[in-house]
Amino acid sequence: TQHQHTFQRTGQRLESCKWRPPSPRLACAIDEDEEQKPWTEAQVPNEETDLEPPPSRWEGPHGCAGQYCVFANKGFASGRGIVAITTTQNIQRLKQIEKDEYPPDEKPQPDSPPPYVVAAVQGKGLGLLANKTLHRGDTIMKKTPAILVHRAFFESVAVAHQPQDALLDSAVALLPPPLRKEFLAQMGGSPSAILATNSFQMDIGGGGGSGDGHHYGNFPEVSRLNHDCRANAAFHIGADLAHTTTAARDVDPGAELAISYIDPLLPRAARQQRIRHAWGFACGCALCGSSHKAADKSDARLREIARTEAALADFTDASVTARVLGRLVQLYADERLDASVAGAYTLVALNYNMLGDAGRAQRYARLAHEALVIEKGAAHGDLAEMAELARSPRAHFTWRARVRR
């Protein structure tokens, strides 16, 4: 892939491998030596045998800190591999997820060429640029995690730094070499800093609401996506652990692809404060860089969105009219919130139905359905409701609910 190039070119190699890890197995120099060797006759890849991935099998524990241990599965996701620092109970959950979500007779889809390239982006380091026209709903990438780290383990790093860092190093060392390189090429430096900058919170296998399923998931390819308060891509993590990024609006070739790291409905000052607090950078997106006047206008729209949505969620609020619903849709369009519109479309669809406008209820139920798939994935619980509303608005429990009052 594109961003392996940071490791493959001699001139760039040292730059991308600033971190000198304590574990000799992880040392950059070892991988670099391996890579510099030209193919000998015996090493020429054999398409027949090299395509066969190792079997998916969890191994470990390879070392523990308290109840959190390192486990590795070199064969996970057709040989991509995965490592986890977690409890044995969560390894059982991961095995169950694999059974439920990865049927052994299902052939993995061959990776299609990515619709992006990795390139330097002014003021943001590297980023992803579309290499072709993308349309709303197009998949940009779908990736399984390289590393899962139990949240309680990671959050206690500050308390006892060294054992945790050593365990993280040993976990990274157990990744298959290609994925390990992808992992170490991420922004950050050490594995713990890489995780802090580039992780997504995810819940594996439910955890019964106890928080025991809470993990940080790291997806090295996804980590190249920069933040934009008006993102053109949305993402979700499915029950199969995979992170999917989808185009939320049409994108021209050469345009940067970006997701929102934070709630884009927050006003500018709060968004910038969150970004600074959690990632330590000053947001350089177009909206944050816009004039005071433009930012004030945007904040006023966001306040109006919040007020309107509160009214729409209150079925006794008499201020809700068709005009108000039309205005809400316009506010989302003006704000370019294409990646965060599913909730609004759902509310608008339900409210048109409550006002007895079956046609518009159906139209927005379909739009809500489409947006839910983009933002939350094809298994989301609200999809059935929106499909039902689109099919037969008059049979839906919301039909004319505001008019009947």
Ligand SMILES: C[S@@+](CC[C@H](N)C(=O)[O-])C[C@H]1O[C@@H](n2cnc3c(N)ncnc32)[C@H](O)[C@@H]1O
């Ligand atoms: C998950 S990484 C994104 C990829 C990163 N640019 C790289 O070179 O690998 C997050 C980091 O990218 C940079 N970044 C992302 N979005 C940005 C933005 N809107 N403005 C400025 N810097 C940004 C920040 O340095 C941030 O800590």
